[in-house]
Amino acid sequence: MTTPGxxxxxxxxxxxxxxxxxxxxxxxxxxxVAMGPHHPSTHGVFRxxxxxxxxxxxxxxxxxxxxxxxxxxxxxxxxxxxSMPYTDRLDYICPLxxxxxxxxxxxxxxxxxxPERAEYLRVILGxxxxxxxxxxxxxxxxxxxxxxxxPLMYAxxxxxxxxxxxxxxxxARMMCNYMRFGGCRVDATPAWLxxxxxxxxxxPAFVDEFEQLLRSNEILMARTQGxxxxxxxxxxxxxxxxxxxxxxxxxxxxxxVDSYGIYNRFNFRVPLGDHWDVYDRFMIRMLEMRESIKxxxxxxxxxxxxxxxxxxxxxxxxRPKPGEAxxxxxxxxGELGFYLISDGGTNPYxxxxxxxxxxxxxxxxxxCLGSDIADVVLIFGSVDIVLGEVDR
Amino acid sequence: MREKGLKTVEEIKAAIExxxxxxxxxxxxxxxxxxxxxxxLDPRHAAAVARFLRDNEDLALDFLSNVTGIDWPDKxxxxxxxxxxxxxxxxxxxxxxxxxxxxxxxxxxEPGCLEVVYHLFSVAKKHGPVVLRMRxxxxxxxxxxxxxxxxxxxxxxxxxxxFDLYGVxxxxxxxxRRLLMWDAFKDHPMRRDYVEPDDFEYEPTAHDAVLARxxxxxxxxxxxxxxxxx
Amino acid sequence: xxxxxxxxxLAETAKNFAGSFFSAERLxxxxxxxxxxxxxxxxxxxxxxxxxxLDWEAGLRCVACQICEKECPPKCIFIEKSKDKKPDALGKQxxxxxxxxxxxxxxxxxxxxxxxCPFEAIKMDTVxxxxxxxxxxxxxxxxxxxxxxNRYFQQIHPTDAGVVDARLAADKVKxxxxxxxxxxxxxxxxxxxxALQSVTAPKPGEGN
Numbered sequence: 001m002t003t004p005g006x007x008x009x010x011x012x013x014x015x016x017x018x019x020x021x022x023x024x025x026x027x028x029x030x031x032x033v034a035m036g037p038h039h040p041s042t043h044g045v046f047r048x049x050x051x052x053x054x055x056x057x058x059x060x061x062x063x064x065x066x067x068x069x070x071x072x073x074x075x076x077x078x079x080x081x082x083s084m085p086y087t088d089r090l091d092y093i094c095p096l097x098x099x100x101x102x103x104x105x106x107x108x109x110x111x112x113x114x115p116e117r118a119e120y121l122r123v124i125l126g127x128x129x130x131x132x133x134x135x136x137x138x139x140x141x142x143x144x145x146x147x148x149x150x151p152l153m154y155a156x157x158x159x160x161x162x163x164x165x166x167x168x169x170x171x172a173r174m175m176c177n178y179m180r181f182g183g184c185r186v187d188a189t190p191a192w193l194x195x196x197x198x199x200x201x202x203x204p205a206f207v208d209e210f211e212q213l214l215r216s217n218e219i220l221m222a223r224t225q226g227x228x229x230x231x232x233x234x235x236x237x238x239x240x241x242x243x244x245x246x247x248x249x250x251x252x253x254x255x256x257v258d259s260y261g262i263y264n265r266f267n268f269r270v271p272l273g274d275h276w277d278v279y280d281r282f283m284i285r286m287l288e289m290r291e292s293i294k295x296x297x298x299x300x301x302x303x304x305x306x307x308x309x310x311x312x313x314x315x316x317x318x319r320p321k322p323g324e325a326x327x328x329x330x331x332x333x334g335e336l337g338f339y340l341i342s343d344g345g346t347n348p349y350x351x352x353x354x355x356x357x358x359x360x361x362x363x364x365x366x367x368c369l370g371s372d373i374a375d376v377v378l379i380f381g382s383v384d385i386v387l388g389e390v391d392r
Numbered sequence: 393m394r395e396k397g398l399k400t401v402e403e404i405k406a407a408i409e410x411x412x413x414x415x416x417x418x419x420x421x422x423x424x425x426x427x428x429x430x431x432x433l434d435p436r437h438a439a440a441v442a443r444f445l446r447d448n449e450d451l452a453l454d455f456l457s458n459v460t461g462i463d464w465p466d467k468x469x470x471x472x473x474x475x476x477x478x479x480x481x482x483x484x485x486x487x488x489x490x491x492x493x494x495x496x497x498x499x500x501x502e503p504g505c506l507e508v509v510y511h512l513f514s515v516a517k518k519h520g521p522v523v524l525r526m527r528x529x530x531x532x533x534x535x536x537x538x539x540x541x542x543x544x545x546x547x548x549x550x551x552x553x554x555f556d557l558y559g560v561x562x563x564x565x566x567x568x569r570r571l572l573m574w575d576a577f578k579d580h581p582m583r584r585d586y587v588e589p590d591d592f593e594y595e596p597t598a599h600d601a602v603l604a605r606x607x608x609x610x611x612x613x614x615x616x617x618x619x620x621x622x
Numbered sequence: 623x624x625x626x627x628x629x630x631x632l633a634e635t636a637k638n639f640a641g642s643f644f645s646a647e648r649l650x651x652x653x654x655x656x657x658x659x660x661x662x663x664x665x666x667x668x669x670x671x672x673x674x675x676l677d678w679e680a681g682l683r684c685v686a687c688q689i690c691e692k693e694c695p696p697k698c699i700f701i702e703k704s705k706d707k708k709p710d711a712l713g714k715q716x717x718x719x720x721x722x723x724x725x726x727x728x729x730x731x732x733x734x735x736x737x738x739c740p741f742e743a744i745k746m747d748t749v750x751x752x753x754x755x756x757x758x759x760x761x762x763x764x765x766x767x768x769x770x771x772n773r774y775f776q777q778i779h780p781t782d783a784g785v786v787d788a789r790l791a792a793d794k795v796k797x798x799x800x801x802x803x804x805x806x807x808x809x810x811x812x813x814x815x816x817a818l819q820s821v822t823a824p825k826p827g828e829g830n
Binding site for chain 2: 064065068070072073108109110111234236237238239240250252257320321322323324325326327328335337339341342350352354358359361362363391
């Protein structure tokens with residue numbers, strides 16, 4: 001997919017576990033720039049201390065903590081159920097997958113079973129969340145490139161339809177608080193499932209239009225191809241997960257590896273990238289939207305009747321037996337995991353969120369060294385982070 | 393977790409002890425239905441064990457997913473001990489002293505520690521998790537543990553976070569400084585005995601207790617902290 | 623041809639622009655506040671307290687059990703229990719909340735209070751235009767401001783209200799039947815005692 005004539009910038013990384021030292025050219029001083037925390041392109045309150053030689057990045061240190069709310073300590077002070085609305089606020093673009101990851105971790109801790117209809121509803125809502133997340137993420141990336149919001153607003157048009165579905169089922173557009181330990185909070189009516197089918201029928205046309213608008217745009221290709229290359233060995237060693245890892249050519253999708261829930265019943269493929277650059281990450285997200293549509297069509301066809309909640313589940317006075325569990329899902333941003341230690345009481349003893357956005361940022365410096373400062377914005381946008389998850 | 397092909401915890405322990413002699417690995421059972429048992433490592437050999445786990449062909453644990461810090465505070469333990477003590481008893485108007493076994497309740501403080509837990513997976517073999525644990529000696533002055541960042545780069549930010557929020561010092565970490573709190577901050581927020589500063593909430597709310605503490609703090613310090621918006 | 627991709631993109635944008643004059647699909651902006659989007663039934667914003675009948679104080683369903691106060695994650699509910707009791711819809715004597723404050727600047731609309739309430743007393747409202755000029759006291763709602771009649775709940779959440787009303791009606795039928803059975807039993811016992819009394823008591827005029 002490279003336009004002939006555009007040279008591919010090769011990666012300067014030879015020892016993949018240590019970032020190279022880029023020496024400044026000439027005798028100029030280094031210009032130290034703080035990008036953020038008030039910055040339109042940093043996806044939230046996030047700062048990068050960048051040292052520049054002219055336009056080239058010599059050093060880049062990310063600074064975190066502007067949105068730190070100590071979610072993990074709050075969770076130690078309230079019950080397991082009380083933490084569920086707080087998980088909505090971690091990756092606030094994808095609240096339902098956060099709910100699912102937490103519910104999965106608690107179900108691993110207690111060994112609860114989830115009824116089949118609830119599993120199907122979880123898959124439907126999870127894939128709808130993935131579609132609206134990837135559409136918004138591409139939209140924001142293109143906006144940072146200077147497209148003034150048009151592709152973003154196309155993405156948001158579809159996102160509005162999906163958020164209306166969420167509101168009709170869970171009660172809130174974003175902070176859904178829908179999954180429970182042992183199932184889902186309320187059942188979906190046949191009217192809701194019909195409305196969802198109508199939205200899903202319109203989605204392939206949207207993805208086609210979106211791709212048509214962007215895929216072969218010369219400006220996009222010139223700015224993103226060969227930029228921000230991440231070699232797969234470094235990606236695996238640095239714990240990168242999600243679309244960023246798959247764009248580096250590594251076939252690791254937790255939906256296929258762990259087959260949590262009922263994902264082994266669905267027929268879908270895992271797109272992988274060849275060139276490991278920003279363009280690949282953007283195309284992977286586009287292709288993953290298509291795979292999510294496939295899963296949605298299958299799930300909406302096969303969803304059975306039945307209860308949506310384990311009848312033995314307790315809402316109040318929920319006390320898991322002492323022990324610990326680590327549960328993880330393939331969230332739209334990467335591997336979202338919850339590690340819970342229970343001491344037999346109503347509150348968890350230790351509640352840990354494994355934040356994919358923070359860990360994907362481990363390699364930000366490696367990808368940005370030697371490139372221009374304009375590329376830093378694009379590379380950072382292609383990592384697709386949400387500060388709520390980075391800082392918790 | 394799909395574990396076909398992954399050895400059991402006992403087999404992993406045996407493999408580690410064969411490769412790294414004197415490694416001192418202990419199995420910590422997990423009583424929950426998740427059955428994710430962990431291996432406690434001796435900090436002196438942790439780096440060598442980590443390298444073996446990553447480079448071994450069968451295990452190929454090349455992906456470090458999660459690094460967690462845990463605080464185990466000091467515990468007061470009361471135990472009943474049988475001691476032999478001279479006891480004076482009065483029998484038939486005559487005082488006699490004899491040695492007898494008496495039960496006493498002794499209280500002692502079991503020192504707490506800080507623990508770090510690592511969750512490992514394999515991208516090459518698609519199995520996992522393997523859980524490793526390491527404990528510091530105590531919570532006050534001996535809080536060093538070897539850093540596993542040279543083995544798995546994903547530990548870089550996560551170990552910084554454990555240092556920031558718990559106070560565990562990772563020796564060998566390339567850039568150990570605070571991650572989420574600002575550099576000049578003292579204290580470690582995730583510890584169980586952390587006390588919030590008096591003036592951390594600036595706006596009056598209906599939570600009278602917080603309001604009272606903030607007012608007391610301001611009266612004590614006589615500073616111009618803005619209380620809410622003007 | 624260089625620029626082909628950009629032209630294709632511009633064609634898409636032109637299609638959307640032209641289409642926005644003809645199809646509602648393409649023009650999705652709603653001119654708020656003149657036009658509004660149709661409200662969705664399941665929406666939840668902030669909690670309200672439900673009362674039965676016309677008198678909000680006498681008909682308030684809340685019995686100050688304080689379960690919602692304990693389960694609320696951000697602790698935005700403040701309840702003070704009354705010292706005396708008042709009869710509830712089934713006639714049973716219950717405590718009631720002397721103070722019931724919700725700080726809606728803290729409330730995160732998670733609706734856990736609604737889930738755990740055993741008495742169907744607290745429900746979620748759908749009104750979101752709640753701005754006030756007073757940031758602190760203006761956003762601390764007391765029980766008078768929170769009380770809404772059951773009619774209002776039926777209006778905003780008809781399906782839920784139908785379920786709740788059916789359950790409460792069934793409870794009332796059961797409780798009435800029990801009360802009637804108890805009254806009948808006492809009446810039967812009294813009649814039996816009176817009959818026994820009249821048999822064993824001396825007839826007037828006899829004796830002496």
